[in-house]
Amino acid sequence: DVKVTQSSRYLVKRTGEKVFLECVQDMDHENMFWYRQDPGLGLRLIYFSYDVKMKEKGDIPEGYSVSREKKERFSLILESASTNQTSMYLCASTDRGPNNEQFFGPGTRLTVL
Amino acid sequence: QKEVEQDPGPLSVPEGAIVSLNCTYSNSAFQYFMWYRQYSRKGPELLMYTYSSGNKEDGRFTAQVDKSSKYISLFIRDSQPSDSATYLCAMSPGGSYIPTFGRGTSLIVHP
Numbered sequence: 001d002v003k004v005t006q007s008s009r010y011l012v013k014r015t016g017e018k019v020f021l022e023c024v025q026d027m028d029h030e031n032m033f034w035y036r037q038d039p040g041l042g043l044r045l046i047y048f049s050y051d052v053k054m055k056e057k058g059d060i061p062e063g064y065s066v067s068r069e070k071k072e073r074f075s076l077i078l079e080s081a082s083t084n085q086t087s088m089y090l091c092a093s094t095d096r097g098p099n100n101e102q103f104f105g106p107g108t109r110l111t112v113l
Numbered sequence: 114q115k116e117v118e119q120d121p122g123p124l125s126v127p128e129g130a131i132v133s134l135n136c137t138y139s140n141s142a143f144q145y146f147m148w149y150r151q152y153s154r155k156g157p158e159l160l161m162y163t164y165s166s167g168n169k170e171d172g173r174f175t176a177q178v179d180k181s182s183k184y185i186s187l188f189i190r191d192s193q194p195s196d197s198a199t200y201l202c203a204m205s206p207g208g209s210y211i212p213t214f215g216r217g218t219s220l221i222v223h224p
Contacts, residue, residue, distance in 0.1 A: 004156070031210055040121065042216030043157075043201070050210075090156055100145055100210045102203075104156030 004105035019078040023091030031094045032074035036087040081112045119215030132189040136202035143204040151199045192222045
């Protein structure tokens with residue numbers, strides 16, 4: 001059974017804190033993604049990675065960075081959390097096949113106070 | 114104009130109704146079309162996948178793609194309260210593994 005796990009389901013942080021969101025997949029997928037999901041705005045791509053140590057900016061990378069030191073793990077970092085980063089964060093992975101099915105984790109609901 | 118347009122709803126229907134969910138798009142390069150279902154407080158999961166034009170059926174679900182009109186649909190027959198969820202369309206060009214998602218339509222099926 002394929003699986004994408006995220007380190008926390010709910011997280012509350014204070015403005016200015018450094019925040020780490022971790023994602024692990026057990027499917028040996030090359031590609032991994034971080035999205036945020038907000039009401040009325042849908043899924044927005046923050047960063048993606050197509051290989052270890054490789055990363056590409058998505059549509060809204062400002063205020064975020066990522067790290068991929070191992071194939072199965074993709075971390076999202078908020079260097080200095082702000083209230084407008086309160087959101088649902090979803091990690092996903094895909095293989096290199098043509099059908100592009102994305103396997104999603106359960107999401108992390110981050111609240112920045 | 115967004116590349117993929119999807120009415121956010123909510124769409125409220127009685128149990129047993131036929132549901133039609135739709136997306137329009139502007140990028141003629143899209144070849145892969147997907148529907149994801151997302152239950153409350155969960156991540157999306159793939160429901161249906163179609164390549165190019167045509168219909169695909171899986172149980173109570175039918176996905177339809179009309180590339181000439183740049184319009185895709187998901188039909189749900191005999192809808193159940195357990196179908197209550199947000200449905201996201203997604204599509205990508207050939208050679209790309211990065212889909213473009215619609216904003217999602219919230220569906221409520223009431224008993």
